[in-house]
Amino acid sequence: MAKVKVKLFGVYRMDTHTPELELEAEKLGGVFDALHETLGGRTESGLRFKDAVIYVNGESCRKKSTALADGDEIWLLSPASGG
Amino acid sequence: MEPYNGYMGRVLFVDLTNRTHRLFPWTDRDRKRTLGGKVMAADILLQHIRPGMQAFDEDNWIVVTTGPLTGCGCPNSSRFNISTVSPLTGIVTSSNCGGDFGLWLKRAGYDAVIFTGKSKSPVTVSIRRDDVVFTDASKLWGLTTTETQEKLPKRTGKLVIGPAGEHRVLYACVFSNERTAGRGGVGAVFGDKKLKAVTAFGTAMPTVRDREKLRKTNEKWVKILQKHPLTGRQLPKLGTAGLIAPMQAHKILATKNFSAGRFDGFEKISGEELAEHHLVSNAACTTCAIRCARMCRVDGKVVKGPELEILGLLGANILNDDIEKIIRWNYVLDELGMDSISAAGTVAFAMELAEKGVRDFGLAFGKTDNIEEMFRKIAYREGDGDILADGSRKMSERFGGADYAINAKGMELAAYTPRHAVGHGLGYATANRGGCHLNAGYLVVVEGLGLDVDSLTPHGKAALAIMFQNLMEAVSAGGECLFTSYAVLPGFLIDKPNWPLTKAILAAFPYLGPVINILSHFPQLPAINIPLLPESYAIKYATGIPSTMGRMLTWGAYGYNAERMANVILGQKADADQLPARLTDEPQDPRDPRTKVPLNKMKRVYNRARGWKDGIPTWTRLKTLGVKIDREVYKEAVKEAYR
Numbered sequence: 246m247a248k249v250k251v252k253l254f255g256v257y258r259m260d261t262h263t264p265e266l267e268l269e270a271e272k273l274g275g276v277f278d279a280l281h282e283t284l285g286g287r288t289e290s291g292l293r294f295k296d297a298v299i300y301v302n303g304e305s306c307r308k309k310s311t312a313l314a315d316g317d318e319i320w321l322l323s324p325a326s327g328g
Numbered sequence: 329m330e331p332y333n334g335y336m337g338r339v340l341f342v343d344l345t346n347r348t349h350r351l352f353p354w355t356d357r358d359r360k361r362t363l364g365g366k367v368m369a370a371d372i373l374l375q376h377i378r379p380g381m382q383a384f385d386e387d388n389w390i391v392v393t394t395g396p397l398t399g400c401g402c403p404n405s406s407r408f409n410i411s412t413v414s415p416l417t418g419i420v421t422s423s424n425c426g427g428d429f430g431l432w433l434k435r436a437g438y439d440a441v442i443f444t445g446k447s448k449s450p451v452t453v454s455i456r457r458d459d460v461v462f463t464d465a466s467k468l469w470g471l472t473t474t475e476t477q478e479k480l481p482k483r484t485g486k487l488v489i490g491p492a493g494e495h496r497v498l499y500a501c502v503f504s505n506e507r508t509a510g511r512g513g514v515g516a517v518f519g520d521k522k523l524k525a526v527t528a529f530g531t532a533m534p535t536v537r538d539r540e541k542l543r544k545t546n547e548k549w550v551k552i553l554q555k556h557p558l559t560g561r562q563l564p565k566l567g568t569a570g571l572i573a574p575m576q577a578h579k580i581l582a583t584k585n586f587s588a589g590r591f592d593g594f595e596k597i598s599g600e601e602l603a604e605h606h607l608v609s610n611a612a613c614t615t616c617a618i619r620c621a622r623m624c625r626v627d628g629k630v631v632k633g634p635e636l637e638i639l640g641l642l643g644a645n646i647l648n649d650d651i652e653k654i655i656r657w658n659y660v661l662d663e664l665g666m667d668s669i670s671a672a673g674t675v676a677f678a679m680e681l682a683e684k685g686v687r688d689f690g691l692a693f694g695k696t697d698n699i700e701e702m703f704r705k706i707a708y709r710e711g712d713g714d715i716l717a718d719g720s721r722k723m724s725e726r727f728g729g730a731d732y733a734i735n736a737k738g739m740e741l742a743a744y745t746p747r748h749a750v751g752h753g754l755g756y757a758t759a760n761r762g763g764c765h766l767n768a769g770y771l772v773v774v775e776g777l778g779l780d781v782d783s784l785t786p787h788g789k790a791a792l793a794i795m796f797q798n799l800m801e802a803v804s805a806g807g808e809c810l811f812t813s814y815a816v817l818p819g820f821l822i823d824k825p826n827w828p829l830t831k832a833i834l835a836a837f838p839y840l841g842p843v844i845n846i847l848s849h850f851p852q853l854p855a856i857n858i859p860l861l862p863e864s865y866a867i868k869y870a871t872g873i874p875s876t877m878g879r880m881l882t883w884g885a886y887g888y889n890a891e892r893m894a895n896v897i898l899g900q901k902a903d904a905d906q907l908p909a910r911l912t913d914e915p916q917d918p919r920d921p922r923t924k925v926p927l928n929k930m931k932r933v934y935n936r937a938r939g940w941k942d943g944i945p946t947w948t949r950l951k952t953l954g955v956k957i958d959r960e961v962y963k964e965a966v967k968e969a970y971r
Contacts, residue, residue, distance in 0.1 A: 252595075254573035254574070254598070254600060255562060255565075255566060255570055255573065255574070255599075255600070256561050256562060256565055256566070258600050259565045259566065259600070259603060264595075264600070264604075291823075294826060295824055295825075295826045295827050296823060296824055296825070296826070297825070297826070298574070298577070298780070298825055299826075300577050303577075303590075305577075307825075307826055307831075320573075320577060322573055322574055322577060323557075323561075323562065324557050324558065324562060324778065324822040324823055324825070
């Protein structure tokens with residue numbers, strides 16, 4: 246299991262009141278299981294793999310099977326819009 | 329023909345030189361052709377402007393227009409438009425505002441008001457149903473935008489300028505409540521005409537063609553907006569400021585005068601930071617169902633908080649991560665009456681000139697202690713502020729640095745750097761009023777911020793840019809907030825970015841170009857209404873004008889072509905749709921040659937699809953759309969454009 250830092254942005258952060266947390270996961274898909282375990286009911290806004298815009302170490306990533314390493318930083322963003 | 333509803337049926341013409349007024353002829357035929365708002369204003373200006381007309385000429389008109397949906401109970405429908413020859417760009421600017429002046433203007437019995445001439449002394453114009461009163465504004469001259477509005481009668485619609493407008497800062501703006509018609513220097517034209525304030529009052533209301541159907545449409549419309557992931561969740565919770573993080577992720581957050589697309593300190597200036605630590609409450613324009621505006625505290629007062637643009641441009645773009653300073657600067661700029669986008673872009677350019685040793689204005693990237701002082705100097709044109717008050721293009725003409733003076737047609741770009749969103753770059757270059765993200769068609773929404781269409785491919789981008797430019801032009805002409813047009817993007821495409829179906833649809837997007845091009849060239853073809861765009865239903869039920877999705881696109885195409893032709897008559901040259909070389913010639917990521925805007929390649933497709941040659945509408949195109957212009961005037965303007 247890799248120790249990774251997860252940062253939440255947008256609606257995810259506002260709904261869970263959680264800017265960031267450290268988790269252990271082997272693959273990217275596992276991050277969401279760990280998130281639900283840690284945040285419990287606070288993930289009701291739909292923190293699911295299929296819904297999230299995901300970046301690993303600053304690069305877009307869309308594969309659940311992506312292997313993670315210690316120190317990886319994962320950004321989870323809710324859909325955005327305009328300004 | 330039964331007269332159209334939704335409109336008040338009168339346009340006011342005010343001569344500030346002679347302090348007279350009369351009605352301006354505007355018929356139902358004109359209404360059907362232009363709908364209203366910025367398209368109506370473009371049409372009026374096209375008939376009036378002459379080659380070589382300058383912003384500060386006495387006969388430059390300020391055209392303030394509303395749309396037919398304003399006052400008809402539709403959500404997000406309080407928007408009004410101000411168009412004039414811009415002192416910043418030298419061409420037409422159209423500036424949109426969410427304040428309540430438009431509603432009050434209609435209550436006073438007018439769809440629009442045109443100002444011409446120049447007053448010899450500061451003046452306030454008060455518009456009533458049967459009277460127009462000119463009063464001395466000497467005691468208001470010198471006051472800030474809030475102070476000025478506080479001195480005017482309560483329960484009236486107000487348009488005011490601040491010190492920046494009085495001193496003809498080329499990007500001064502006009503305020504109505506705390507909202508602003510910000511771009512292109514309309515405030516400077518007010519100031520040049522000594523027009524300090526306009527008020528409107530009345531009790532009239534527009535009639536509508538089918539009240540029951542309009543009421544049902546409005547109810548559905550509010551539900552669509554409140555259910556949609558963008559207008560129902562993201563914007564109310566985070567405001568436009570919520571884009572900072574996605575822009576960072578997509579490498580489009582303008583950083584250090586657009587030399588990069590990511591900023592290490594982005595979290596400190598983000599919408600999340602604003603919401604968690606600085607937000608007092610949400611706010612909204614009158615009639616708004618989204619409520620994206622933020623209220624914050626400055627010096628113990630609750631004031632309008634910063635939008636995305638200023639967070640980016642006075643944050644990442646000048647290497648500042650102090651959000652409290654940005655909140656304060658935003659307030660100062662509003663009080664002085666200056667466009668925050670152009671002010672910030674000009675300051676960033678001055679910083680780079682200093683860094684390169686060209687000219688030291690006392691400004692430097694990351695140095696924030698003298699920014700507020702510089703804004704005041706700009707507003708009053710004191711010292712170096714007098715130079716910065718003319719914007720980045722004129723500064724580059726004087727000091728050099730055109731390659732990194734980040735403007736298009738003289739208007740500073742918004743906070744999205746386009747080298748990782750190339751279609752958005754095409755939009756910036758082709759936008760009629762200059763470097764505006766909204767007039768550009770706002771392709772960045774499909775190139776990463778809402779949908780995840782390949783942001784580096786030029787394929788299909790010209791077609792998408794034209795379609796969104798036309799659509800947003802029409803939405804604006806109706807009197808609606810442009811954010812309502814986001815609902816046209818199906819929610820599941822935004823909400824489920826990793827679904828296989830979403831991925832397949834988004835992968836196909838760039839190849840839809842030929843189909844979209846056909847729609848753009850023959851916008852009357854889609855003679856249908858689509859549920860996700862209730863505007864077209866609302867226009868039909870409010871006014872009685874036959875309205876469909878295709879009709880909306882036609883109004884948009886008409887407005888875009890009329891405004892472009894007005895620009896050509898004013899002196900816009902052939903192939904003027906350009907971007908600074910930093911964005912077109914230098915890859916943002918040196919390891920990836922695709923990370924620059926392939927402008928010429930996209931422009932070839934764009935011009936062909938628009939029916940333009942070198943950025944100039946062909947005579948055939950204008951006639952197809954029914955744009956009114958004299959053949960000889962057209963020929964002479966085109967000849968001049970190539971001279």
